[in-house]
Amino acid sequence: xxxxxxxxxxxxxxxxxxxxxxxxxxxxxxxxxxxxxxxxxxxxxxxxxxxxxxxxxxxxxxxxxxxxxxxxxxxxxxxxxxxxxxxxxxxxxxxxxxxxxxxxxxxxxxxxxxxxxxxxxxxxxxxxxxxxxxxxxxxxxxxxxxxxxxxxxxxxxxxxxxxxxxxxxxxxxxxxxxxxxxxxxxxxxxxxxxxxxxxxxxxxxxxxxxxxxxxxxxxxxxxxxxxxxxxxxxxxxxxxxxxxxxxxxxxxxxxxxxxxxxxxxxxxxxxxxxxxxxxxxxxxxxxxxxxxxxxxxxxxxxxxxxxxxxxxxxxxxxxxxxxxxxxxxxxxxxxxxxxxxxxxxxxxxxxxxxxxxxxxxxxxxxxxxxxxxxxxxxxxxxxxxxxxxxxxxxxxxxxxxxxxxxxxxxxxxxxxxxxxxxxxxxxxxxxxxxxxxxxxxxxxxxxxxxxxxxxxxxxxxxxxxxxxxxxxxxxxxxxxxxxxxxxxxxxxxxxxxxxxxxxxxxxxxxxxxxxxxxxxxxxxxxxxxxxxxxxxxxxxxxxxxxxxxxxxxxxxxxxxxxxxxxxxxxxxxxxxxxxxxxxxxxxxxxxxxxxxxxxxxxxxxxxxxxxxxxxxxxxxxxxxxxxxxxxxxxxxxxxxxxxxxxxxxxxxxxxxxxxxxx
Amino acid sequence: xxxxxxxxxxxxxxxxxxxxxxxxxxxxxxxxxxxxxxxxxxxxxxxxxxxxxxxxxxxxxxxxxxxxxxxxxxxxxxxxxxxxxxxxxxxxxxxxxxxxxxxxxxxxxxxxxxxxxxxxxxxxxxxxxxxxxxxxxxxxxxxxxxxxxxxxxxxxxxxxxxxxxxxxxxxxxxxxxxxxxxxxxxxxxxxxxxxxxxxxxxxxxxxxxxxxxxxxxxxxxxxxxxxxxxxxxxxxxxxxxxxxxxxxxx
Numbered sequence: 001x002x003x004x005x006x007x008x009x010x011x012x013x014x015x016x017x018x019x020x021x022x023x024x025x026x027x028x029x030x031x032x033x034x035x036x037x038x039x040x041x042x043x044x045x046x047x048x049x050x051x052x053x054x055x056x057x058x059x060x061x062x063x064x065x066x067x068x069x070x071x072x073x074x075x076x077x078x079x080x081x082x083x084x085x086x087x088x089x090x091x092x093x094x095x096x097x098x099x100x101x102x103x104x105x106x107x108x109x110x111x112x113x114x115x116x117x118x119x120x121x122x123x124x125x126x127x128x129x130x131x132x133x134x135x136x137x138x139x140x141x142x143x144x145x146x147x148x149x150x151x152x153x154x155x156x157x158x159x160x161x162x163x164x165x166x167x168x169x170x171x172x173x174x175x176x177x178x179x180x181x182x183x184x185x186x187x188x189x190x191x192x193x194x195x196x197x198x199x200x201x202x203x204x205x206x207x208x209x210x211x212x213x214x215x216x217x218x219x220x221x222x223x224x225x226x227x228x229x230x231x232x233x234x235x236x237x238x239x240x241x242x243x244x245x246x247x248x249x250x251x252x253x254x255x256x257x258x259x260x261x262x263x264x265x266x267x268x269x270x271x272x273x274x275x276x277x278x279x280x281x282x283x284x285x286x287x288x289x290x291x292x293x294x295x296x297x298x299x300x301x302x303x304x305x306x307x308x309x310x311x312x313x314x315x316x317x318x319x320x321x322x323x324x325x326x327x328x329x330x331x332x333x334x335x336x337x338x339x340x341x342x343x344x345x346x347x348x349x350x351x352x353x354x355x356x357x358x359x360x361x362x363x364x365x366x367x368x369x370x371x372x373x374x375x376x377x378x379x380x381x382x383x384x385x386x387x388x389x390x391x392x393x394x395x396x397x398x399x400x401x402x403x404x405x406x407x408x409x410x411x412x413x414x415x416x417x418x419x420x421x422x423x424x425x426x427x428x429x430x431x432x433x434x435x436x437x438x439x440x441x442x443x444x445x446x447x448x449x450x451x452x453x454x455x456x457x458x459x460x461x462x463x464x465x466x467x468x469x470x471x472x473x474x475x476x477x478x479x480x481x482x483x484x485x486x487x488x489x490x491x492x493x494x495x496x497x498x499x500x501x502x503x504x505x506x507x508x509x510x511x512x513x514x515x516x517x518x519x520x521x522x523x524x525x526x527x528x529x530x531x532x533x534x535x536x537x538x539x540x541x542x543x544x545x546x547x548x549x550x551x552x553x554x555x556x557x558x559x560x561x562x563x564x565x566x567x568x569x570x571x572x573x574x575x576x577x578x579x580x581x582x583x584x585x586x587x588x589x590x591x592x593x594x595x596x597x598x599x600x601x602x603x604x605x606x607x608x609x610x611x612x613x614x615x616x617x618x619x620x621x622x623x624x625x626x627x628x629x630x631x632x633x634x635x636x637x638x639x640x641x642x643x644x645x646x647x648x649x650x651x652x653x654x655x656x657x658x659x660x661x662x
Numbered sequence: 663x664x665x666x667x668x669x670x671x672x673x674x675x676x677x678x679x680x681x682x683x684x685x686x687x688x689x690x691x692x693x694x695x696x697x698x699x700x701x702x703x704x705x706x707x708x709x710x711x712x713x714x715x716x717x718x719x720x721x722x723x724x725x726x727x728x729x730x731x732x733x734x735x736x737x738x739x740x741x742x743x744x745x746x747x748x749x750x751x752x753x754x755x756x757x758x759x760x761x762x763x764x765x766x767x768x769x770x771x772x773x774x775x776x777x778x779x780x781x782x783x784x785x786x787x788x789x790x791x792x793x794x795x796x797x798x799x800x801x802x803x804x805x806x807x808x809x810x811x812x813x814x815x816x817x818x819x820x821x822x823x824x825x826x827x828x829x830x831x832x833x834x835x836x837x838x839x840x841x842x843x844x845x846x847x848x849x850x851x852x853x854x855x856x857x858x859x860x861x862x863x864x865x866x867x868x869x870x871x872x873x874x875x876x877x878x879x880x881x882x883x884x885x886x887x888x889x890x891x892x893x894x895x896x897x898x899x900x901x902x903x904x905x906x907x908x909x910x911x912x
Contacts, residue, residue: 472732473786475712479883481864483712492736 024088024103024146025303029288030295032090037313039306040083046311046357046649049076049083055657080112081105081147086306090297096158097281101289104147112142126287135272136279139286150286152278159274170273174266309356311649316351319368347374347421361619362648363638375631377418380410382583382627387502389549390459394579396572399596400588402460403579409451452505459500459579464592465599466496466554468540493600494539498553506545513543528559583627590618590639617642708733708858711894716866717798717831721824725801726792733858735787755784762789768807769793774800798824798831820904829872829910831865837900845898859894867910875907 028035053076081087085105092099106112113122113129123130128148130141138151158164160173288294297303306313349369356363370378384405394401470492475483503509513529516522523530531541531552544551544559551559561567578585593615619640626634645651710730717723731738741752753761762780769778774796781790795801802821823832870885879890888908896902 470736472735473730473788474733475710475730477889481866481882481887481889490733494736 023086024105025086025298026296027103027146027148027289027292028088028090028297029092029101029285030297030300031092032297033093033317034091035297035315035317036089037306038087038089039308039310039312040081040085040087042306042308042311042357043649044083045308046647047653048650050074051653051657052076055653055660058657059660075115078111079115080108080110082107082145094155096155096164097278098153098155099150099282099285100153101148101150104149106142106145106147109142109144112147116140116147125283126290128290132279135275137275137282139282141286141290143290148286148290150282150289152282154274154278159270168273168277171266171269174262307356309358311355311357313355314353317349319348319351347371357647357649360641360643360648360651361638362641362652363636365634365636367632367634370628370631370633372631374418374421375628377410377414378633379628381406381414382633383407383410384456384583386457386459386580387455387500387549388580389547390457390500391571391576391579392567392569393459393461393498393500394571394575395569396575397463398572398575398589399462399464399592400586401462401575401579402587403458403582403585405457405583407451408454408456409447411456412447412450449505453503453508455502455504457502461498463496463498463555465493465596467491468494494554496554498551498555498558500549500551502548503545503550504548506548506550509543509545509550525556526560527563528556530556578622578624581626582624584635585622585624587623588621590621591616593618614642617644709894710860710862712862712864714864714866715801715822717824719826719868721797721826722795723798723801724792724794726790729789730787732786732788735785738787758782758789762791765791765808769804772800772804772807775804798822829869829912831867831908831910833863833865833904833906835904837898837903841898842900845895856895857893860891861894861897861904862889862891863904863906864889865906865908867908869910869912872909872911874909876903876905878902879906 025037053074056075082105084107087102087104089102090100117129117131120131123132125139125141128141128143130139132139133151137153138149141148159168159170164170165172285294301315301317347370349371351366351368353364353366356365382405384407386403386405468491469489471487471489473485474488476486477483513522513524516529516532517524521532527544529543531543533540539554540556542553542556542559544563546563551562553559558567575587578587594613595616597612621639623637624635639648641648641651645654708731710728710733712726712728712730714726714728715723716725742754759782762782766778766780769775769791776794776796778791778793780792781788783789793804795804805821820833820835823834824830864887866887868886871881871888874881874888876890878892879888881888888906890904890906892902892904897904
């Protein structure tokens with residue numbers, strides 16, 4: 001019995017090790033700051049692969065991927081991709097280059113090659129069959145089990161820095177004197193010309209012959225001996241011909257007044273040289289990924305098991321750095337005359353998101369891991385409880401609601417610190433001014449006093465729409481066409497809502513109402529105040545203060561009921577749970593949408609009619625955030641779709657197919 | 663330096679826009695619902711334009727133009743809370759007042775135009791503009807000046823003549839191709855929203871009217887006024903022409 005148990009354990013262990021070895025997460029580099037995992041098994045548990053094939057065929061996506069797919073009806077099935085294992089897509093940003101890559105599991109490398117290699121040149125690089133794109137900045141390689149994709153984009157600003165240009169022997173940028181003296185209103189346009197983001201790709205064909213010839217002579221292989229560190233900088237290549245050629249073109253008189261052409265020639269020459277660098281870096285990095293020499297993402301970070309209902313998972317590591325890499329920081333800093341931008345730290349360590357299918361419900365979950373300081377601030381801010389007296393207003397027939405609870409005292413107390421943390425680093429040496437602004441608010445706001453007036457729990461209930469009588473000016477003509485203005489009325493539909501919030505100190509509202517009454521702008525009708533209408537508005541708002549709650553709404557009768565303690569209603573359990581538990585929520589009762597369209601007389605285009613009518617079969621749309629738990633702030637968006645396709649993913653895919661085919 | 667800052671701001675705005683686009687996608691469904699609801703704001707635009715012209719025997723006269731949008735006031739009030747609708751800037755009260763002041767200024771400087779008066783009621787969204795003119799030619803000069811100011815070819819599509827000798831008052835009108843083109847670009851549903859918009863032209867004279875050339879124009883009981891009230895949509899579409907040749911009694 002004991003031997004049997006040991007044997008069973010060994011077999012299971014071997015299976016676990018084999019399964020782990022198969023999972024390509026171990027080959028994702030540790031430095032990746034964006035990682036997307038596609039749980040293909042879960043995708044095709046919910047979608048029929050033949051339907052996806054048919055859809056791709058109809059919209060012609062497959063033709064652009066592979067010429068071998070033309071006419072094939074089972075491209076997806078026959079592509080050799082292993083749909084039982086997960087596929088990974090990742091991105092790594094550095095100050096010089098942005099790598100993007102993917103790892104796709106294969107079950108039949110022969111079929112894969114047949115599909116992707118048709119009419120393309122297949123090279124063997126380090127023993128692996130590989131295909132490059134035209135400028136060799138994207139490489140696809142594959143072995144029996146995996147297809148590896150790796151590409152690189154260079155950061156233009158980095159390669160424009162004088163020391164970097166000098167290090168790599170890159171040409172000088174075109175002198176800005178070539179710029180045509182545009183009128184001021186064309187400033188933005190000039191800017192587009194100075195740094196065209198996609199000039200490499202969009203313009204390449206036109207002048208590739210000149211520049212590739214230049215770059216081909218530039219042999220850097222000897223210098224690029226280091227294989228792992230992409231920050232490694234080789235000695236500058238000697239390549240005088242390239243300079244001569246670029247300089248000679250720039251020196252030509254006929255181009256002197258043509259900034260565009262000169263700039264294109266400069267970027268063409270520079271880009272082709274950088275592309276050679278990129279290509280070398282890609283090859284070095286690809287070798288590291290395939291051989292497993294690079295540190296693995298799975299070792300660096302904790303990766304949880306992906307549930308069967310999770311379709312895709314997104315992880316952003318070091319969110320501040322990633323966000324900063326997308327900010328045009330160098331422009332900001334060069335404009336206000338400062339050096340490099342300090343590292344931003346928003347207190348957000350990792351952001352993750354998941355797309356989940358639970359039957360007919362589709363969920364998008366998002367989490368952000370916070371550092372200790374930010375957790376402390378936000379925990380205090382979102383610690384407020386909802387006044388339970390609000391909850392009976394959430395009956396099952398309402399059109400929707402929004403709840404928001406925030407501890408006003410903590411908000412005012414910590415907002416200056418959060419403000420300072422967000423904007424301080426952005427403005428470099430001017431951060432003292434941000435400190436002053438933060439301090440100013442800290443001093444002038446008495447958080448305890450304000451927190452008494454607005455405790456921070458809010459509930460806005462949208463009951464639907466209600467008919468209201470609206471006056472308008474019209475003309476009455478006599479028999480000689482002399483006319484006089486008359487006031488007429490008509491019925492319009494206006495939103496019917498009730499907003500409530502708690503207040504321990506209602507004096508300010510009472511004083512305002514008294515002042516309004518004395519100016520005859522506010523009516524007091526048995527304790528319920530009619531507020532003045534804003535210009536043109538059909539909405540008549542009413543206000544009631546009772547038992548430490550301020551009610552503002554459109555339905556006077558309902559406020560009177562509340563005033564007289566005659567309001568008797570039971571809340572819908574699911575809605576009450578959301579409003580009570582979550583720090584923030586928006587709920588929309590989608591099935592009432594078609595009725596709303598009818599009542600408001602909204603004309604619906606023929607093509608949209610069935611979509612609108614189908615909204616009646618949707619469940620609730622819910623956006624909710626439970627606030628901060630441990631060190632995480634989370635939010636979730638969910639939609640209940642109609643059941644006609646069996647699950648939410650299939651329904652959405654069907655809807656997309658119908659729309660595309662229309 | 664300024665150019666650098668400008669470029670920087672453009673870049674920041676572009677990045678911000680991208681971030682906003684991401685956020686927008688995340689709550690795309692909700693936004694779509696709200697968009698569908700808010701779309702109603704631009705619908706059912708009921709308004710009246712009334713042009714009331716008095717022409718005396720000596721060619722002097724008085725004109726009062728009224729734009730009454732009070733039937734749509736709740737929708738306009740909501741619209742004015744927004745900055746843009748379908749990419750078009752929504753004017754604020756201050757913009758409307760500024761433009762009205764510009765028009766007044768042009769009118770006051772136009773030879774032959776006097777006693778210029780106006781009113782703007784932002785509770786009911788009714789605006790009026792009136793003035794006296796020394797001759798019909800002055801009225802045409804005003805239209806022409808206004809065309810230049812608003813960069814709209816009003817005068818090319820509408821003008822007046824009055825021959826006191828023969829007693830003929832004529833309004834010549836041809837539909838604006840630009841307006842028609844813009845209208846044609848709207849969906850049938852959006853076009854339908856103009857169903858309740860009317861254009862009324864009233865012309866009053868000292869002498870009785872003998873005949874009118876426009877079959878849709880109606881002569882008053884005292885024979886001294888004629889009114890043409892037509893759907894604004896049909897005028898823009900060119901289905902109804904506002905041209906009218908009015909023959910007065912000798």
